[in-house]
Amino acid sequence: MKTPSTTDAQLAEAAKKADNSLATVFTAREGDLRFQLESNEKLITEYQTQLDQYVSDASAINKALGDATGVGAIGSIRKPGKPSTASMDPWTKIYISSSESKSATSSTKSSTSASASAQASFGLWSVGGSVSHTSSRADVSSEMASSECDISFECMRVDIHRGWLRPELFYDHDLVPASGKGNEYV
Numbered sequence: 001m002k003t004p005s006t007t008d009a010q011l012a013e014a015a016k017k018a019d020n021s022l023a024t025v026f027t028a029r030e031g032d033l034r035f036q037l038e039s040n041e042k043l044i045t046e047y048q049t050q051l052d053q054y055v056s057d058a059s060a061i062n063k064a065l066g067d068a069t070g071v072g073a074i075g076s077i078r079k080p081g082k083p084s085t086a087s088m089d090p091w092t093k094i095y096i097s098s099s100e101s102k103s104a105t106s107s108t109k110s111s112t113s114a115s116a117s118a119q120a121s122f123g124l125w126s127v128g129g130s131v132s133h134t135s136s137r138a139d140v141s142s143e144m145a146s147s148e149c150d151i152s153f154e155c156m157r158v159d160i161h162r163g164w165l166r167p168e169l170f171y172d173h174d175l176v177p178a179s180g181k182g183n184e185y186v
Helices: 007-070
Strands: 092-122 125-155
Touching: none
Parallel strands: none
Antiparallel strands: 092 125
16 A cells, blocks of 8 residues: 655645635635625615605606696606506607708899981981980899608508518628617617
């Protein structure tokens, strides 16, 4: 039978020390994590209390002002996590408005002047005459055109699954859909 050498005994001792120090580190970190978890749970409880207070205050203000004016002042207040009927609406409202205005003005001026004279003499007799004519003309025209177009509609996405339709044919790597919540796109 072979007796363990001093190096084997030293290695075993070093391994035991390493295990003990590792256990100490994990125990210390576990305590830190528990403290952090308890701290976070206290903050969540505090924030939930503040949220409940805010919702009740806003509802009271809404009720008081709504009774006086007939219109809610702050709008609908709801707690997160409870879906409202407005966010359940699958329809997306789209409104497009376009207007164009164009105007043109033109003016024309013309002036004409003519004169003529004639004279004849026959012995003692002489005859003469002159004619003169002047005319001016000014034309001004103004033209305005205006067009306005409003388009509004509601649409929704409908997923249609067909066994024979291969969606890979329509996939575009460069197409990135807008990120958003529900029907609100940012």
